[in-house]
Amino acid sequence: MITINSWYILLPVFILFLLSLIIGTRKKIYRAGQYFLLITLAIYLLALIHLVFFPLEVYLGQYKSTQPLWQQFLHEFNFIPVLTIDLSSFVLNVILFIPFGVYLPLLSSNIVSVKKAAKYGFFLSLSIEILQFIIEFTLGSGRIEDINDIIANTLGAAVGFIIVRKLVKIKPVKELISKFSLSKTA
Numbered sequence: 001m002i003t004i005n006s007w008y009i010l011l012p013v014f015i016l017f018l019l020s021l022i023i024g025t026r027k028k029i030y031r032a033g034q035y036f037l038l039i040t041l042a043i044y045l046l047a048l049i050h051l052v053f054f055p056l057e058v059y060l061g062q063y064k065s066t067q068p069l070w071q072q073f074l075h076e077f078n079f080i081p082v083l084t085i086d087l088s089s090f091v092l093n094v095i096l097f098i099p100f101g102v103y104l105p106l107l108s109s110n111i112v113s114v115k116k117a118a119k120y121g122f123f124l125s126l127s128i129e130i131l132q133f134i135i136e137f138t139l140g141s142g143r144i145e146d147i148n149d150i151i152a153n154t155l156g157a158a159v160g161f162i163i164v165r166k167l168v169k170i171k172p173v174k175e176l177i178s179k180f181s182l183s184k185t186a
Contacts, residue, residue, distance in 0.1 A: 006054035010046045017042045033179035037106060044099050051096065052128050058139045081147045093152030094159065097121055101160020109183040114158050114165075121157020125150045 021038060030038075104111045104120055111117055129145045136145070168174045 002058045004054070004056040004058065006050040006056075010050060010054075014042060014046055030182075031179060034182055037103075037180045037182065041103050041107070044103070048096065048100075052132065053135065056135065056139065081151060084146075085148050090148055090152045093149050094156040097125070097153040097156025098160040098163070100124065100153075101157035101162075102164050104157070104161055105164050106177065106181045106183055111161070111183075114161055117161030118154050118158040122150065122154040124157075125153035128153075 018039070021035070100121060101117050104117050111120065129150060133145045164177070168177055
């Protein structure tokens with residue numbers, strides 16, 4: 001078994017992000033707060049990747065199953081919602097996606113409803129679960145895919161969006177947020 005720690009992958013990715021931010025935004029002028037928003041978003045996403053995928057344990061030469069892919073998927077994925085919830089894991093997954101919901105209206109003026117924020121949270125969470133399955137199937141990482149994680153993450157994105165929408169109703173907070181926002185509506 002080989003263990004791959006996140007720093008070997010995520011640190012170079014962050015450095016490449018910073019370089020692309022510097023090089024790619026020479027023509028577009030961002031305020032300091034907007035750079036701060038983009039950098040903290042990158043740090044959040046890298047932390048999210050760190051938490052849901054790493055450490056990556058690779059089991060070389062120890063293929064786990066001779067089942068077809070669809071049977072392996074049905075065996076590995078928990079499809080039973082709510083009844084199989086581990087409450088502490090559910091709450092942590094909600095908390096994990098609250099920042100994502102906070103970032104959404106600050107990044108795009110197209111995200112104006114809880115439904116849209118939840119949709120983005122759902123698709124990001126679904127992507128994570130699918131990637132976890134692919135990594136589990138190909139490398140044997142030991143991660144379990146769970147429908148309850150998708151529900152919790154979607155809920156977290158919606159809660160984060162609601163928090164920002166409530167905060168922008170307070171004038172001093174709205175003025176502060178407008179210094180960071182890339183969106184015209186936040």
